[in-house]
Amino acid sequence: MELFDFIRYIAALIFVLGLIGGLAWASRYFKLAEKWANLSTSNRRLMVIESLALDPRRRLMIIRRDNIEHLIVLGPSGETVVETGFEPEGDRTTLPTAIESLRDIRSDSGAAILPRLKGDAA
DSSP states (O other): OOHHHHHHHHHHHHHHHHHHHHHHHHHHHTTHHHHHHHHHHTTOOEEEEEEEEOSSSOEEEEEEETTEEEEEEEETTEEEEEEEEEOTTSOSOHHHHHHHHHHTOOSSSOTTHHHHHHTOOO
């Protein structure tokens, strides 16, 4: 390999990296990522609002569907609906109450969550 070829390869590499950097700058400057994201999410009906890992196997999630939120527990044994139909601007004490209830549960079923959240005896 001659010195001229080596310099040409380095120049081509710098040119390609410059093009990639220029495209990244242009997309940030013109906010193209936000415009593309808004196109795909503008008419979605289902969103994950919040997610919390309870342990390595279970996850507590708040999901919004048609402006109504649902609190569910996902685990290896299946899904459990903890609470459904609460409004997004409603009381935000549901998540900590559910976490305290889940700490006492020994089984994987999660079936005892709903009575404990409503204040009934388990």
